[in-house]
Amino acid sequence: MKNIFKFFLSSIAALMIFFSSAQADSIRIGTEGAYPPWNAKDESGKLIGFEVELANWLCIYMGADCTLVEQDWDGMIPGLIMRKYDAIMAGMSITDERMKTINFSQGYADEVASLAVMKGSSLEGMDTPKAINLSTGGGDVKKALKTLTAALAGKTIGVQTATIHQNFLESGDVGSVKVRTYKTQDEVNLDLAAGRIDAALAAAVAFTDYAEKSGKPVVLVGPTFSGGAFGNGVGVGIRKDDTDLLKRFNNAINKARKNGKISELAIKWFGFDASM
Amino acid sequence: MDLVFALENFPRLLKATILTIELTFLSLFFGIFVGVFFAILRASKIKILFFISYYYSYIFRGTPLLVQIFIIYFGLAQLEWIRESFLWIVLKEPYSCAIIAFTLNTGAYSSEIFRSAFETINKGIVEAAESLGLNKINTFLRIKLPIAIRQSLPAYGNEMILMLKGTSLASTVTLLDLTGVAKHIISTTFRPVEVFIVAGSIYLIITFIIHNIIKFLEKKYSFNS
Amino acid sequence: MGLLAYGDTGWGDELFFATLMTIAVAAAAIFIGFFLAAIFASFKLSKIKILNLIGSFYTTVFRGVPELLVIYLFFFGGSGAVMYVARIFGYDGYIEVNAFLTGAFSIGIISGAYSTEVFRGAIQSINKGQFEASKVLGFKKKIYYYKIIIPQMLRLALPNISNVWQITLKDTSLISVTGLVEIMRQSYIAAGSTRDPLFFYSFAAVLYLFLTFLSMRIFNKLEKYYSRGY
Numbered sequence: 001m002k003n004i005f006k007f008f009l010s011s012i013a014a015l016m017i018f019f020s021s022a023q024a025d026s027i028r029i030g031t032e033g034a035y036p037p038w039n040a041k042d043e044s045g046k047l048i049g050f051e052v053e054l055a056n057w058l059c060i061y062m063g064a065d066c067t068l069v070e071q072d073w074d075g076m077i078p079g080l081i082m083r084k085y086d087a088i089m090a091g092m093s094i095t096d097e098r099m100k101t102i103n104f105s106q107g108y109a110d111e112v113a114s115l116a117v118m119k120g121s122s123l124e125g126m127d128t129p130k131a132i133n134l135s136t137g138g139g140d141v142k143k144a145l146k147t148l149t150a151a152l153a154g155k156t157i158g159v160q161t162a163t164i165h166q167n168f169l170e171s172g173d174v175g176s177v178k179v180r181t182y183k184t185q186d187e188v189n190l191d192l193a194a195g196r197i198d199a200a201l202a203a204a205v206a207f208t209d210y211a212e213k214s215g216k217p218v219v220l221v222g223p224t225f226s227g228g229a230f231g232n233g234v235g236v237g238i239r240k241d242d243t244d245l246l247k248r249f250n251n252a253i254n255k256a257r258k259n260g261k262i263s264e265l266a267i268k269w270f271g272f273d274a275s276m
Numbered sequence: 277m278d279l280v281f282a283l284e285n286f287p288r289l290l291k292a293t294i295l296t297i298e299l300t301f302l303s304l305f306f307g308i309f310v311g312v313f314f315a316i317l318r319a320s321k322i323k324i325l326f327f328i329s330y331y332y333s334y335i336f337r338g339t340p341l342l343v344q345i346f347i348i349y350f351g352l353a354q355l356e357w358i359r360e361s362f363l364w365i366v367l368k369e370p371y372s373c374a375i376i377a378f379t380l381n382t383g384a385y386s387s388e389i390f391r392s393a394f395e396t397i398n399k400g401i402v403e404a405a406e407s408l409g410l411n412k413i414n415t416f417l418r419i420k421l422p423i424a425i426r427q428s429l430p431a432y433g434n435e436m437i438l439m440l441k442g443t444s445l446a447s448t449v450t451l452l453d454l455t456g457v458a459k460h461i462i463s464t465t466f467r468p469v470e471v472f473i474v475a476g477s478i479y480l481i482i483t484f485i486i487h488n489i490i491k492f493l494e495k496k497y498s499f500n501s
Numbered sequence: 502m503g504l505l506a507y508g509d510t511g512w513g514d515e516l517f518f519a520t521l522m523t524i525a526v527a528a529a530a531i532f533i534g535f536f537l538a539a540i541f542a543s544f545k546l547s548k549i550k551i552l553n554l555i556g557s558f559y560t561t562v563f564r565g566v567p568e569l570l571v572i573y574l575f576f577f578g579g580s581g582a583v584m585y586v587a588r589i590f591g592y593d594g595y596i597e598v599n600a601f602l603t604g605a606f607s608i609g610i611i612s613g614a615y616s617t618e619v620f621r622g623a624i625q626s627i628n629k630g631q632f633e634a635s636k637v638l639g640f641k642k643k644i645y646y647y648k649i650i651i652p653q654m655l656r657l658a659l660p661n662i663s664n665v666w667q668i669t670l671k672d673t674s675l676i677s678v679t680g681l682v683e684i685m686r687q688s689y690i691a692a693g694s695t696r697d698p699l700f701f702y703s704f705a706a707v708l709y710l711f712l713t714f715l716s717m718r719i720f721n722k723l724e725k726y727y728s729r730g731y
Contacts, residue, residue, distance in 0.1 A: 034693055041694055044509040072680055074463040075577070081466065082580040162463060180370075180450050186693035187350070194353035196368055214696050338667075338713040339706045340674035342685060347706065350692065351699035437565065444567035455569050468578035476566040483565040 026065045027245070029055050030085035033070050034184040037209045037269040038091035038234075050269035051089045054108065057261050058236075061252040073184065074162050077101055080237060086245060088237030091203065093164045095231035103240050105249040107233025108262055110276040112224035113165055114204035115157075116192065119217035123199055126151055126222050134173075134228025144223055149175035151222075156180055158188045158197040165201040168229040192218065205270050233276050282470045285461055289471075292457035293478050299443040299453060300482075303378035304436055310379060311386025312421075318391045329387065336384035341442050345377040349449045374446040382439045389435060393427035394420065426497045433490035437483050454478060504695060505704070512691045512701070519687035520708055526604050526683060527670045531616075533609025534669065538616030545621050556617070563614035568607075568675050575607040576679045604676035604683075612669040619665060623658035656727040663720035667713055674709070684708050 031039045031051060039049040047068055059066035069085040080088055080102060093111060094104040112131065117123045128144040152174050159165040161181040169179045182188045185202055189210045192200045200207070204224055211218040236249045256262045262275035317329035336344065352358050352367055366372045397420055405419045447456030458475040462468050507513035537559075544556035563571065627650060635645045677686035688705040692698035 033690075041690055043511060043694065045512075045515045045690070070680055072678070074459075075680075078463065078466050078577055082584075084580070161460070182450060183448070184693060186696075190350060190353065190696070190698065194359060194368075195364075196353065196370075335706070335710065339709045340671040340685070342674045342677075343688075343702055343706045343709060346689075346698065347702045351702050354697070354699045441565070441567040444569045447569070455567055458570060459573055462573055462577050466577065468574050468576075468581075472566075472570060472574040472578070475570055476562065479567060479570070480561065480565045 025063070026067065027059065027062070027087060028067050028069050028085035029087045029089050030069045030071045030076060030079055031055070031088070032073050032076065032090045032184075034073070034186055035091045035203075035206065036185075036213075037205055038203070039089070050109070050265055051091065053265050053269075054256070054262065055089050057256055057265075058249065058252040061255050062248050064248075073160060077237070080239060083239075086238070086242065087249065090237075091234055092237050093231035094233055094235045095164055095167075095229070097167070098231075098237070101240075103238045103242070103246055104235035105238065105246060106253055107235045107276045108253050108256070109266060109274045110226070110233045111203045111205070111230075111274070112226050113168070113201060113230055114207065114220045114224045115199050115201050115222045116207040116218050117199045117221050118192065118195065119219050121198070121221070123151055123155070123221050124219065128223045130223060131226070132223045133226050134230060136227065145173055148222060152177045152199070154178070155198040156196075158182060158191055158200040160185050160188055160202065163202075164230050168225070169201060171229055173229070189214070189218070205274075208271075278467070278470055281465075281467060282474050285471065286474055288457055288461070289454060289475055289478060292452055292454045293482075295446070295451065296440070296443050296454040297482070299374060299378065299446055299451075300436075300440045302375050303382055303443070304439055306375070306379040307382035307386055307439070310383030311390050314383065314387035315390035315394060318387065319394060333384045333387050336381055337388070341377070341381050341445055342448065344381055345374060345445050345449060348377045349373040370446075370449045370451050374443075374449055374451060377445075378439065378442060381442065382435060385435050385438070386432065389428045389431045390424060393424040396427055397423050422497075426494075429490055429494050429497070433487065436486050436490070440479065440482055440486065504691075504697065504700060512687070512695075515682075515687050515691070516684070516704070516708070519682055519684045520712070522681070523670070523673050523683040523708075523712070526601065526608065526673045526676065526681065527666070529601075529605035530608035530612050530673065531666055531669050533605060534612030534614075534616045534665070537610065537613030538620045541613065541617040542620035542624065545617065546624060560614045560617050563611050568611055568672050569678070571611055572604075572607045572675055572678060575603055575610075579603050579606075600679055600681045604673070604679055604681045608669060608672050608676060611672060612665060615665045615668060616662070619658050619661040620654075622661070623654045626657055627653055652727065656724075656731070659720065659724045659727060663717070663724075666716055666720070670712060670716065671709065 031047065033039055033041045033047050035049075037049055039047060039051045042048050047070070052068065055066060055068065069079075071079045071084065071090075073090070076088055076090055076092065077098065079085060088102075091111065092098070094107055098104070115123070126147055128147050129140055132141045132144050134141060154177075156178040157169055158180045159169060159182070161183060166179060166181055168174075169177055180191075180197055182191070185206050188197075188200050188202060189207075191197050193214065193216045199221070204220055207218050207220060210216070236253070238246045238249065253262075257275060263273045266272065266274040314329040314332055317325045318333075320326055320329075348367070349370060358364060358367065366376070401419060401423070402415060405415045410418065443453060444455035446453045447459060452460070454475055458471050462471050465471075503511060505511050505513040505516070507517075541556045541559050544552040545560075547553060547556075631649060632645070635649055640649070673683055674685040677683060677689060680686065682690075684705050688701040692701040695701070
C-alpha cells in the first residue's frame with residue numbers, strides 16, 4: 001500500500017519537477033503579505049510593510065540578490081523546509097517550539113501581544129498592569145493572569161492559526177476560553193469588528209493598524225504580553241542546516257540596528273521604535 | 277506509512293467526523309425542502325416564479341461553493357443592517373452560515389434533479405389519479421411526489437456524496453470538520469500522506485454507506501416489485 | 502467603481518489577470534484529466550482484473566475524497582515526493598515545485614476521475630458492429646479511430662465533458678489555498694486589503710458566472726457541430 005502510494009505520488013511529482021537554476025547568491029524570502037503593518041499588499045498588488053522594506057535593506061547589506069515569495073501563514077515553516085524559500089520574514093516570533101524545527105536569527109523587532117475588543121465591551125477597564133512578561137513570572141504576573149481568567153471565562157477569542165497567540169490561549173494560563181482560529185489576521189479583524197468574537201489576541205500593532213485604517217472602534221484591553229509562550233521577539237527563520245545564511249543575516253541585522261535602519265523603519269510602520 | 281502516527285491521530289479525526297456528518301445531514305435535510313420548493317416554482321406557469329427558480333439554480337450551480345460560503349460568512353457580516361437585524365442571530369455563527377451556504381447550494385442542484393423527475397412522470401398516471409377523484413394536492417402528495425422521489429434516487433445519491441465532499445469547505449470559515457482537523461494536523465506535523473490516507477478513508481467509508489443506502493432504497497421502491 | 506480601476510489604484514488589472522489564470526489552470530487541469538482518463542478508462546474496460554481494480558480505485562478515491570484534501574496532499578506532499586525522486590537520481594539540491602503545476606495536477610487528477618467515467622461510457626456505447634464493418638471495408642486502424650470512433654465518441658461524450666469542464670472550472674477556486682493567484686485568491690487579497698469582502702466575493706461570483714455562461718455557449722456550438730448528420 002505504502003509503496004503503491006509512494007510510487008503514484010512520485011511519478012506525478014516527477015512530472016512536476018521544475019529545477020530552478022540555482023543562481024549565484026540569490027536569497028528567497030518567504031512572507032505572508034496579510035499581516036499589516038509587518039507585511040501586507042497594496043492596491044497594486046505589491047508587497048509592502050516593515051519587513052518588506054527591512055528585507056530589502058538586509059539584502060543590500062549582505063550583498064545578495066533577494067526575491068520575496070508569498071506564502072500562506074499555515075504553510076510557512078513547511079515552505080521553508082521544502083526549500084520554497086530560504087528564509088522567513090513574516091512577523092514570526094522566536095519560540096522554543098519553532099526552534100525544534102528551524103533556526104532563528106537574532107531578533108530584529110520586539111512584538112508585544114495584546115487583547116483587543118470593540119469599544120463598549122465588558123472587557124474594557126480590566127484591572128491589570130500595563131505590561132506583563134511571562135518569563136519573569138512573579139506575583140504581578142500571577143495576579144494579572146488570574147484577573148484575565150475571570151474576565152475571559154466563557155468568552156470566544158479569535159486568533160490566527162498556528163501562532164504564539166493560539167498557543168498561549170490553549171496553554172491554560174487564562175483558563176479554558178473558547179478559541180476560534182482563522183487563516184489570516186485580516187479575517188480575525190473582520191470577525192472582531194462584526195461582533196462574532198468577544199475579543200481577539202494578536203500583535204498589538206496589528207490591531208492599532210486595523211483600527212486606524214478601517215476607522216472601526218477597536219481598542220486594546222488588558223496588559224501587553226511578552227516572554228513565555230510569546231517568545232523572544234521576531235527573527236528571521238532559517239533552515240537548521242543553513243548556518244552560513246544564519247551568520248549573514250545576523251551580521252546584516254547587527255549593521256541595520258547600529259546604523260539606525262531598523263528603528264527608522266519601525267517608527268515609519270509601527271509609530272514607535274520596536275527595534276531590539 | 278507511519279502506522280503509529282496514523283493511529284495517534286485517528287481519534288481526533290474521528291471526532292471531527294461527527295461535525296462533518298452533522299453538516300452533511302442537516303444541509304441535505306433542509307436542501308430537500310428548498311429543492312422541492314424551487315422545482316415546483318419551476319413548473320409554474322407564472323413567469324416571475326419560473327424565473328426566480330431558474331436564476332436561483334443558475335447562480336448557485338454556476339459559481340463555486342467556496343465563493344458562496346465566503347459571501348455568506350464574510351460578505352454579509354460587513355453590512356451593518358444585517359448585524360442589527362434578527363438575521364444576525366443566525367448569521368453570527370460559522371456553523372449556521374455553513375449550513376445556510378450548503379443548503380442553498382444543494383437546494384439548487386436538487387431542484388434540477390426533482391424538476392426533471394417531475395417532468396418524466398407519465399401524464400396518463402396523473403390523469404388516471406384525477407379521474408379517480410383525487411384533488412390536486414392529493415395527486416401531488418400521493419402520486420406525483422412518490423414517483424418523482426423514486427425517479428430521482430440515483431441522481432440524488434450522487435448529490436449526497438457531492439454534498440459530503442462540499443462540507444469540507446466548512447474548514448474555511450473556522451469550523452473544525454474532518455478536513456479542517458486534517459489540514460491542521462498536516463500543517464503542524466508536515467505528514468500529508470498519512471493524514472490523507474486516514475481522513476480520505478473516513479470520507480470513502482461514509483460515501484460507501486450513502487451509496488448502499490441509496491441502492492437499498494432503489495431496490496425497495498423499484499417499480500417492478 | 503474605483504475599486505475595480507485598472508492600474509495601480511484599483512484591482513481591475515489584478516482581477517483580469519487572475520481570471521486568465523483561472524482559465525489557464527482549468528484548461529491545463531482538464532487536459533491532464535483527459536490524459537489520465539484515457540489511461541484509466543482503458544484500464545476499466547480491460548479484461549485484466551488487476552487493471553480493472555486500479556481503474557476503480559482511482560475513480561472511487563478521487564471522486565469520493567474532498568477536493569481540498571487532495572489539494573493539501575499535493576501541496577504539502579508534492580515537493581517532498583519530488584525531492585524523494587530527485588534523491589534517487591542523486592540530485593540533492595534546491596527543487597522548486599511550481600504552484601501552477603501543483604494546482605493543475607491536483608485539479609487534473611480529480612477532473613480525470615470524472616472524465617474516466619465519461620470516456621468509459623462513451624466507448625461502451627459505440628456499436629461493436631462498426632469495427633467489423635470498417636474492417637470489411639479495409640480501413641486502417643488509425644483511420645478507423647480518427648474518422649469513425651473518436652467523432653462518435655465526442656458527440657456522445659460532449660454533454661458530459663461540458664459537465665466535467667464546469668466542475669473543473671469551479672474546482673480551481675480551491676487551489677487558492679496554495680497561493681496561486683487566480684480569481685478566488687485575488688478576491689481574497691483584495692477583500693483583505695480593502696476590508697470589503699462583500700464586494701469582491703460578489704464580483705468573483707460574477708466572474709465565475711461569466712465563465713460558466715461562456716463555456717456553456719461554446720459547448721452548445723460544439724455539440725451542434727458534432728451532431729451534424731444525425
